[in-house]
Amino acid sequence: MKKEGFFETIYAQVYGYVTDADMWVNIGMVLLKIAAIILISRIVLSVVQAAVNRIFQHRKGSKIQMDQRRVDTMRVLVNNIVRYTLYFLAILMILQLLGIDLKPVLVSAGVLGLAVGFGAQSLVRDIITGFFIIFEDQFAVGDVVTINNMTGTVQEIGLRITRVRSWTGEVHIFPNGTITQVTNFSLQNTLSVVDVSVAYEENLNQVEQVLREVLQLAQTELQDIVGEPQILGVQALGPSEVVLRVTAECKPNTHHGVNRNLRAMIRTEFTKRGIQIPYPKIVAMPGKGQA
Amino acid sequence: MKKEGFFETIYAQVYGYVTDADMWVNIGMVLLKIAAIILISRIVLSVVQAAVNRIFQHRKGSKIQMDQRRVDTMRVLVNNIVRYTLYFLAILMILQLLGIDLKPVLVSAGVLGLAVGFGAQSLVRDIITGFFIIFEDQFAVGDVVTINNMTGTVQEIGLRITRVRSWTGEVHIFPNGTITQVTNFSLQNTLSVVDVSVAYEENLNQVEQVLREVLQLAQTELQDIVGEPQILGVQALGPSEVVLRVTAECKPNTHHGVNRNLRAMIRTEFTKRGIQIPYPKIVAMPGKGQA
Amino acid sequence: MKKEGFFETIYAQVYGYVTDADMWVNIGMVLLKIAAIILISRIVLSVVQAAVNRIFQHRKGSKIQMDQRRVDTMRVLVNNIVRYTLYFLAILMILQLLGIDLKPVLVSAGVLGLAVGFGAQSLVRDIITGFFIIFEDQFAVGDVVTINNMTGTVQEIGLRITRVRSWTGEVHIFPNGTITQVTNFSLQNTLSVVDVSVAYEENLNQVEQVLREVLQLAQTELQDIVGEPQILGVQALGPSEVVLRVTAECKPNTHHGVNRNLRAMIRTEFTKRGIQIPYPKIVAMPGKGQA
Amino acid sequence: MKKEGFFETIYAQVYGYVTDADMWVNIGMVLLKIAAIILISRIVLSVVQAAVNRIFQHRKGSKIQMDQRRVDTMRVLVNNIVRYTLYFLAILMILQLLGIDLKPVLVSAGVLGLAVGFGAQSLVRDIITGFFIIFEDQFAVGDVVTINNMTGTVQEIGLRITRVRSWTGEVHIFPNGTITQVTNFSLQNTLSVVDVSVAYEENLNQVEQVLREVLQLAQTELQDIVGEPQILGVQALGPSEVVLRVTAECKPNTHHGVNRNLRAMIRTEFTKRGIQIPYPKIVAMPGKGQA
Amino acid sequence: MKKEGFFETIYAQVYGYVTDADMWVNIGMVLLKIAAIILISRIVLSVVQAAVNRIFQHRKGSKIQMDQRRVDTMRVLVNNIVRYTLYFLAILMILQLLGIDLKPVLVSAGVLGLAVGFGAQSLVRDIITGFFIIFEDQFAVGDVVTINNMTGTVQEIGLRITRVRSWTGEVHIFPNGTITQVTNFSLQNTLSVVDVSVAYEENLNQVEQVLREVLQLAQTELQDIVGEPQILGVQALGPSEVVLRVTAECKPNTHHGVNRNLRAMIRTEFTKRGIQIPYPKIVAMPGKGQA
Amino acid sequence: MKKEGFFETIYAQVYGYVTDADMWVNIGMVLLKIAAIILISRIVLSVVQAAVNRIFQHRKGSKIQMDQRRVDTMRVLVNNIVRYTLYFLAILMILQLLGIDLKPVLVSAGVLGLAVGFGAQSLVRDIITGFFIIFEDQFAVGDVVTINNMTGTVQEIGLRITRVRSWTGEVHIFPNGTITQVTNFSLQNTLSVVDVSVAYEENLNQVEQVLREVLQLAQTELQDIVGEPQILGVQALGPSEVVLRVTAECKPNTHHGVNRNLRAMIRTEFTKRGIQIPYPKIVAMPGKGQA
């Protein structure tokens, strides 16, 4: 550094800068990279949107039951989320290329993202569980199921929720992530179970004989019954009655009707044969009166 | 470095600094970047605020029911949060450009942000769930629903809470995130279910005949009944009574009224026909007295 | 590096250091940055404290009900926390400028901050929920509400807790974050619901006629009743009684009193008209005695 | 830097760049590394997919019971997830080699990954628990178990869920992670426990004699009984009855049938021997009447 | 680099090192920094320990009730924790200055700190909640409160726990963080509520007249009663009795005694006036006997 | 840089590269480091596998009861996990030495690891709790314990689960981490507690005399009784009976049998001495009939 005039020095150096190939090459590189980022963003966007569209189209013919209007809304929503996330990332990366340190923005975005992510984890769980409910054939639309103690017919299995219509007409709606225990009544033959009480005074053999006749009749008359009904035996010895248990395998989810029919047939036959109704009995002992 | 006079050395070097183009270019770059940060902050602020305003305007005509005053308060609140967050970020980035290491500030802000984020996760969950309740048409204002065992008419579905007015007039308020199971009574026809007890001594066929007549009458008299009421059969064999179940499909959420009418009609008819009331029966056996 | 005398070498180099403008400039820059950090800390402190003071002043005229003494204590507390946090951050940043690596301190502070943050998340949740309770008008001081199965009149809605005075005089205190379900009795007219039991032997038409007269009288005598009371119909067929339900819309939260008046009026009228009290009935059948 | 013509300077420097071996070597190195990344990705992909295929093939002969169709779907799914994850990683690493800073992308991907990971943790727990259920032989297909208060025969132990068929035909489906307490009835002989009530008036020694005879008969007649049944003694002194407990070890999960048979045999024998039925007893003391 | 003798070369270079001012300056700087770290550690330690001592001294005259011995133990404990933490940090920072990379140690310490922090979060929550219980005057020593369904007199409010002495003498101890719902009986007048049952056969007007006289007497005799007792009306129509509700505002937490006195006075007066005791009534209808 | 022929320049520079010792030394260093990594990996692998084998061998003679087949499977599993984890780490470190930035891979692996870690935390808790159950001698194989309300004999204490066989033969299986409250019946003498009801009409002194004689007899006859049985006194005054409590210390877990024997002996003695059975008593007052 020789002593020169101040402005000559400045001039010389600025001239050096302007004619410095390094700088131009650098600027060229940066522009090239920015172009690359924009290009890649657009490609990723197209690919992801195509994938999203295909997923939602694919779903139409699948086991998930969703309203077409809701599917369209969802697709637009997902597309927009993807688009603005990509734009945001592209802008951040370009700013970084221009030499602006984005640490504060990244820390803020990360913290915000984590907070939202924690709040949204039940949403993620709903969707994952929903996927597995369908994948594992836990239940299908039309099945009679008990979910979290509410029973009804499955109306719709969606991305996030399942709708079940109870037999009395109300619609129960469950987020899929809360479905921790499912009981499906439509997969297998169900068992009709009727407990019949008779007085201790009755002859058990005779009662079983009568029951056997009723069950034989039931098997021929009730079409929902599959196979031969059975008398299991003495289920309990109550305070005033002997409880006999009768079972009949029947078609899936028809046991409520079979139960009612069996109860009516048994009651009618018992009345006909004079088998006593086991009213509660009590032994009343006379005591000394109080003043 | 040759031995020169001390002050000449200092002078020469300071002179070198002042005339060093690198420094001026650096300063220029920093000023340029600061200007860019301020500019981008303002653009982002305008864009986000326009978006916020549009979201809140858009909501007015939508399914979310919010008081206009509350919407305005909310908009101002969100705008202010965005504004001060952006200012904070811009200041941090400018400080960083000026060569001040912000690691302690970033760590503190990150930890604070995480703590607040954890505390706020139920808020995030409320809003996400609220969005899906509306998007999935789980219920609408005016529907009769049961949410977490409280039943009533939906009054308002808000960003964070849902208000339900019970039939006795109290208003239940639920954060949306706590709504894990919804039962909607207004989507489908509901079923009126009446259990009728008769004494074991009655003739079941005759009782069913009477019931059939009552139901026929009910179908013509009660306008809420849709389709033909049915006698399901013997629902239970109680200690002193046979329980018969009667059902009638009726318009959504009218089953309480239909139930009451059916009960009254059946009771009146039974009294007229002399069908016994199944008072509890007990067999009292005399025992030996105690001293 | 030529062979020179040892001390000359040292001397030359130290001299070079002392006369090195870079070092002085560096020292100057560091001093400048320290001054900037101190200045910015003070500005931030003033701004934040002014904001804190304004928030707490603003609250005096607002819906939050807080004791003035507690507000002052809280303001001093928040100011102190802000002050010492800023001092701590400023010291850290100055140390860093002086070239001391603070990674161990930052990791420790971060871990400690996270631990405290996790422990304090219920505090954050309390305050956020409290803000929304007020913002959403869930209830106001003076309303009768049921919160988590405890009913009473709202006495105070604070930053972190809500106080409710039950009608028997005890004060229930709830952290706002635990208030997950609110039932407000003061927003809407409430419904007086009285269930009246009559014996099966009574004529239902005649009973309803008597009830209608009583309700007409009640409507004119009881000022809390709004609109016309109604006989809903047969609510249940009990073992020994028919249950009739009577309702009357009344002013918010006056239904307890109206219920009592209706019960007294109905009972008096029933006694006057000779409508039987439905004492439990039992059919006692004589059995054979045991030995 | 001498004063030359502007374009000569530029030309000279660009020429210098083009002929700079460093640059060509660098470009060569980058290309080499990209090739290495692609190669390693492909190798990893092949290895992982082979492993996946082997795992799913291996499972066919194992204790996990899965439908072949579902296994295939699962394999394709896992393969696709692995493939696209590797592609994504390879692209990121290549971009980084090209000098594009990926911090924003990495932060976003990390936050998203954490959010999904939190939501998916119940999925991970299901699979880990499922693995241990099989590894620890907690139960096998065909065993009768009680899981979370639902009893039935194990139908299928899958990767994520277990299916249990109750004896009445409904199928209970449990995510493995919710199985916190298992009761297995098929591992050991079960104990038939029958409580027999007799009146206080009976002679206990005589009753025990009768019971002993019945049990002896039962041991020879009922094939499910293993070893000698026992009279444990007086289990309780009820208000009107002495309760005697009788036990009989029987083959795994046959106790329900043995219970019923024992009850019937004891009841029949007691009737034959004239041992009184312990009907509830009450001492009725005459009081002074009320007006 | 010319070919010289090997050892000359080594010698020359080592000599260069030893005479290199940079190295000596560096060593000087490092020593200076170490001294600074030690100095700052000592200052921070003194400041923090003074603060800790002051906090614990300050607490002696405050609302927190702590045993002096325990306060001293706690102070020593906190001082030791602060001391060893600072020593640990100072050693880490000095090691780092000496050029030893501490990343493994920091990662280990961070993970350990997080694990302990998670385990200790209930401790943090206890202390924060305890602070707010005192700050918000939720209850004071001597108040009668119900905390988590346990009622008693507050004995001690500590840093982490609260002690409550029930009226039967046992001491309940609650960690402050588990106190989610407090009911305080000592802040307001409590209400004595007595439900009086009379037979349906009584004349309600006459009964109310008698009650009114009793209440007037009670108001003059019982000093805990504040203001005029009231007959609220017919609270319920039971199966055999009419329930009348009587209330009397009384001094805080004296309602148990007032209740007992009112019950005794009413019962005595009723006996005197011949108002019937509403013994359970039953209508026994004779039925046909069973065989 | 002088103007030379293009290819000469390139040639010269490439020649420079090839003959540059730095590069060769670098390559040598990298190869050396790779060799070191491989060597260290192998050593670590051997050490860890030896440790694993020793742990599993050591366990055979210890308190943990595990099937040999399962121990072997577990050892192979753990060895494989260790092996592949080490291979994975070694490959990553070699790639890094070759200058490939692994940040994307590390972020992905970290996120995946965290997700799996969260899902596996109940597994970790199970094993830690299991270790402490054994270390603290909470119970041993053969003890009779109550865990989470299920009682039985401990069959096996494993790494992750504990098996308990109930006295009726079913096997309860608990993950160790869910064992939060253990009641052990085999550590101490248990107390036989028998409550004896006698009519109010009996003379308490005489009854106690009889009881004392029975207990003296029991002490000599029943070998499980340790020390002298005691009459505690009047435990309750029931509606129709006085309840006396009798206790007898007996050998661990023999109280069920002693209870049954005491009940039988007391009942027999009472019958012999004519002490009345306290049948429920009721005072029936005649009322006026209803129409």
Added chain:
Amino acid sequence: MKKEGFFETIYAQVYGYVTDADMWVNIGMVLLKIAAIILISRIVLSVVQAAVNRIFQHRKGSKIQMDQRRVDTMRVLVNNIVRYTLYFLAILMILQLLGIDLKPVLVSAGVLGLAVGFGAQSLVRDIITGFFIIFEDQFAVGDVVTINNMTGTVQEIGLRITRVRSWTGEVHIFPNGTITQVTNFSLQNTLSVVDVSVAYEENLNQVEQVLREVLQLAQTELQDIVGEPQILGVQALGPSEVVLRVTAECKPNTHHGVNRNLRAMIRTEFTKRGIQIPYPKIVAMPGKGQA
């Protein structure tokens, strides 16, 4: 770089390397640092192990009750964990000095540490809570306490668990972290509370007179009673009886015995004075019979 013979160039450069003092100094520094790490590790190990040994020795004379054998096992365990952790850290730091980048290892170790830390958090909580139970004197060995609804005498307060022996002999074991509510019966005098039922027909004044005499007698006869017993008054008006409450302050945890004695004395005195037993009363009204 002049054109020389290839091998001369290589030779010259390698020679340069070998004679380069920088390298030798570097190697020296690294060796020095490794020595320092090993030295510091050893010192830390000794200090920590001495501390561990002192802690466990110190505990022997303290309030924590631990078996000596278990203390020794624990000390060895903690020492080993510390030793191997330090070895692991030292090896990592030495590898880093040798220029091997350990990021993959650190990430893996961090993730693994976090996973284990999460699983172990209940262990940390147990120990922290245990420390506070002892520090706060919540209970001591020998106290009678109720923890989580299980009552008994404290047998042992350990590092992680507390053992309580119920009065019937079973030992309850609680992890300290699950002890959220403690009731201590041994800190204060307890109150004996006896509710005495008398018929409505009795004269209350006369009954109270009798009670007063009994209580006076009890105060002199029962040594556990402290101060004067009291008749609180009419606790309830039952369906057939007036309930009087009697209390007596007695020595800590002696109330069960006092209760029994008071009940016996009162019952005996009542029988002597002819005060009626309040058997349940019922008014039986004759109804019309059913067919």
